[in-house]
Amino acid sequence: METLSxxxxxxxxxxxxxxxxxxxxxxxxxxxxxxxxxxxxxxxxAILIPLAFSLGLDATAALVLMTAVYYGAMYGGxxxxxxxxxxGDEPALMTTLDGYPMAKAGRASDALVLSGVASFVGAFLATxxxxxxxxxxxxxxxxxxxxxxFALYLLAFSTLGGIASNNxxxxxxxxxxxxxxxxxxxxxNTGIARLTMGELHLMDGVDFxxxxxxxxxxxxxxxxxxxxxxNSALGVKLGKITIPVKDILRCKWTMLRSTFIGxxxxxxxxxxxxxxxxxxxxAEKSLVRDNSQFGKGDVRGVAAPEAGNNAAAGGALVPMxxxxxxxxxxxxxxxxxxxxxNITPGPTLFTDxxxxxxxxxxxxxxxxxxxxxxxxxxxxxxxxxxxxPPWVLLPGVTMISFVGIFSLSGSTFDLLLMIGFGxxxxxxxxxxxxxxxxxxxxxxGNNMEDSLRRAMVISGGEWTYLFSSGxxxxxxxxxxxxxxxxxxxxxxxxxxxxxxx
Amino acid sequence: xxxxxxxxxxxxxxxxxxxxxxxxxxSFLSDPVGSKTFPYLIGGVAxxxxxxxxxxxxxxPDWPSAGTFARIALAxxxxxxxxxxxxxxxxxxxxxxxxxxxxxxIRPRAIAxxxxxxxxxxxxxxxxxxxxxxxxxAFPKGWF
Numbered sequence: 001m002e003t004l005s006x007x008x009x010x011x012x013x014x015x016x017x018x019x020x021x022x023x024x025x026x027x028x029x030x031x032x033x034x035x036x037x038x039x040x041x042x043x044x045x046a047i048l049i050p051l052a053f054s055l056g057l058d059a060t061a062a063l064v065l066m067t068a069v070y071y072g073a074m075y076g077g078x079x080x081x082x083x084x085x086x087x088g089d090e091p092a093l094m095t096t097l098d099g100y101p102m103a104k105a106g107r108a109s110d111a112l113v114l115s116g117v118a119s120f121v122g123a124f125l126a127t128x129x130x131x132x133x134x135x136x137x138x139x140x141x142x143x144x145x146x147x148x149x150f151a152l153y154l155l156a157f158s159t160l161g162g163i164a165s166n167n168x169x170x171x172x173x174x175x176x177x178x179x180x181x182x183x184x185x186x187x188x189n190t191g192i193a194r195l196t197m198g199e200l201h202l203m204d205g206v207d208f209x210x211x212x213x214x215x216x217x218x219x220x221x222x223x224x225x226x227x228x229x230x231n232s233a234l235g236v237k238l239g240k241i242t243i244p245v246k247d248i249l250r251c252k253w254t255m256l257r258s259t260f261i262g263x264x265x266x267x268x269x270x271x272x273x274x275x276x277x278x279x280x281x282x283a284e285k286s287l288v289r290d291n292s293q294f295g296k297g298d299v300r301g302v303a304a305p306e307a308g309n310n311a312a313a314g315g316a317l318v319p320m321x322x323x324x325x326x327x328x329x330x331x332x333x334x335x336x337x338x339x340x341x342n343i344t345p346g347p348t349l350f351t352d353x354x355x356x357x358x359x360x361x362x363x364x365x366x367x368x369x370x371x372x373x374x375x376x377x378x379x380x381x382x383x384x385x386x387x388x389p390p391w392v393l394l395p396g397v398t399m400i401s402f403v404g405i406f407s408l409s410g411s412t413f414d415l416l417l418m419i420g421f422g423x424x425x426x427x428x429x430x431x432x433x434x435x436x437x438x439x440x441x442x443x444x445g446n447n448m449e450d451s452l453r454r455a456m457v458i459s460g461g462e463w464t465y466l467f468s469s470g471x472x473x474x475x476x477x478x479x480x481x482x483x484x485x486x487x488x489x490x491x492x493x494x495x496x497x498x499x500x501x
Numbered sequence: 502x503x504x505x506x507x508x509x510x511x512x513x514x515x516x517x518x519x520x521x522x523x524x525x526x527x528s529f530l531s532d533p534v535g536s537k538t539f540p541y542l543i544g545g546v547a548x549x550x551x552x553x554x555x556x557x558x559x560x561x562p563d564w565p566s567a568g569t570f571a572r573i574a575l576a577x578x579x580x581x582x583x584x585x586x587x588x589x590x591x592x593x594x595x596x597x598x599x600x601x602x603x604x605x606x607i608r609p610r611a612i613a614x615x616x617x618x619x620x621x622x623x624x625x626x627x628x629x630x631x632x633x634x635x636x637x638x639a640f641p642k643g644w645f
Contacts, residue, residue, distance in 0.1 A: 054633075055634070170550070176515070176546050180543045190531065190536055218580070225573055225576055225607055391617060392617050395599075396621050399621060403592075403629055403637070407629075407636070416581060419580045430503075432559060432562065453534040457534075461533030
């Protein structure tokens with residue numbers, strides 16, 4: 001019952017007029033961002049962080065705004081998947097499989113409403129799951145010492161590399177790039193500059209926001225220049241919006257099952273929403289008795305990935321808030337937001353800043369209801385967003401990125417660094433090197449090194465201390481398994497691949 | 502081939518990184534691990550992973566044509582110029598130029614690109630300045 005009273009306190013924070021307003025604005029912005037091809041939850045949240053920061057919002061307000069954007073983008077991604085067969089973001093990939101055939105069969109509005117409801121079920125139940133699971137995990141996290149944290153960081157990198165990428169070696173290289181960059185600047189322990197090559201601008205290190213915006217937003221411009229802005233989305237038609245009650249009822253078990261699977265996938269470090277929707281879809285396809293219509297416009301094939309990816313989005317917040325280890329690219333970006341706001345995620349967050357945690361959770365519940373209203377009766381508004389052509393959208397996104405970074409630091413050097421990250425991101429993407437481990441490396445590098453050094457100080461330089469507790473050993477085993485096992489399961493478990501029509 | 506080249510580049514960079522880390526001054530008050538160990542570990546893992554990539558390269562990615570590369574290089578040049586112009590020339594003019602040129606790179610239609618540039622520049626300035634209250638400068642001082 002303690003949880004309920006905490007939640008009530010949370011609602012009193014979230015229901016202030018200004019926070020409620022920010023939640024609604026965030027939901028609208030998020031849905032738009034999710035719907036636009038080329039903009040998804042991670043780069044959408046990334047370009048907004050510097051702006052939210054320059055607005056001078058307090059920590060709770062900024063979190064309310066950005067998590068509403070995050071949830072909104074997860075909802076919005078389905079719109080272009082269904083109408084255009086182009087996923088608005090990576091997690092919405094699986095929705096194209098049955099959503100687009102439904103739209104082609106003239107049932108676009110049914111598919112949109114059904115997927116909106118499925119998104120709501122997934123996100124709402126996952127938020128409840130977050131409420132139940134996060135405080136428990138936070139209590140366990142109090143047992144973590146530096147050795148356990150070091151193993152946990154390793155686990156995050158290895159599962160991210162093992163499950164969520166095609167080539168482990170390339171994911172490892174990406175993690176090393178990120179960790180290597182995070183080392184640049186003053187050494188936390190001794191205060192001596194490292195790896196700055198005498199460049200004064202690098203004394204403070206490389207700002208993770210510069211790297212995130214560069215890799216996620218600027219890279220996208222180069223990708224669009226390469227593709228010539230094909231996939232542009234003009235001339236979408238949508239019939240009258242009705243509520244397909246029969247289809248929704250038919251999918252109730254599908255939604256619940258997919259929510260469960262998605263939530264678990266989200267909680268695991270490194271898996272995230274893309275994998276959540278993928279696993280929910282494949283599980284559903286193998287569970288139902290008659291799966292002959294899957295891929296041809298089965299309603300369950302629309303409900304499963306949407307419930308799965310939204311549940312995973314909620315689940316991914318669990319490790320991010322309780323342990324400070326993000327489970328996916330987008331939560332890595334949210335972690336960057338927390339760090340910018342000077343909030344340290346981890347078990348202490350739940351005891352020291354209950355207003356932030358429970359205000360955030362309450363606003364997630366509110367955001368969900370707002371999003372259901374926006375995405376079912378008012379979905380028609382967002383369909384018009386799809387007709388913004390890429391040759392207006394992408395320059396606009398770039399300019400917003402520049403202004404965001406510029407207003408944060410006012411430094412030309414940071415802008416150049418951002419362009420550098422953008423160009424690097426383009427080559428890495430061509431080479432199929434994942435960029436999320438780079439972000440994670442930059443975010444976690446210093447913490448990871450600190451926990452290693454602290455562990456060694458405690459033990460007086462005895463390396464076996466890293467494996468001295470049950471939790472630490474368990475995490476090491478999981479890390480090794482998470483990295484190695486997918487090599488042997490390549491045939492069975494695969495990262496969802498882009499589908500060409 | 503691309504992967505082999507990529508692996509080679511990673512190895513060279515990682516070796517350089519390890520060398521740069523070895524130049525770190527050592528504090529007389531140090532912990533058992535010290536300032537250099539973790540960077541050495543990172544460089545070492547990167548070299549191992551790069552060797553693995555070189556030994557078992559993936560299928561060749563489809564690289565864009567030389568013309569597309571030239572356009573991307575031009576876009577990078579435009580952005581670099583924009584980064585340098587933003588402070589001395591104010592927001593409106595550099596943004597209109599850069600946004601217009603990027604738009605032209607994505608879809609080569611001159612008039613539409615020009616309109617996009619001007620529209621984005623003025624529209625974004627209005628949003629940033631008046632709705633969000635960021636301290637942007639529209640034009641260099643003393644122009645008007």
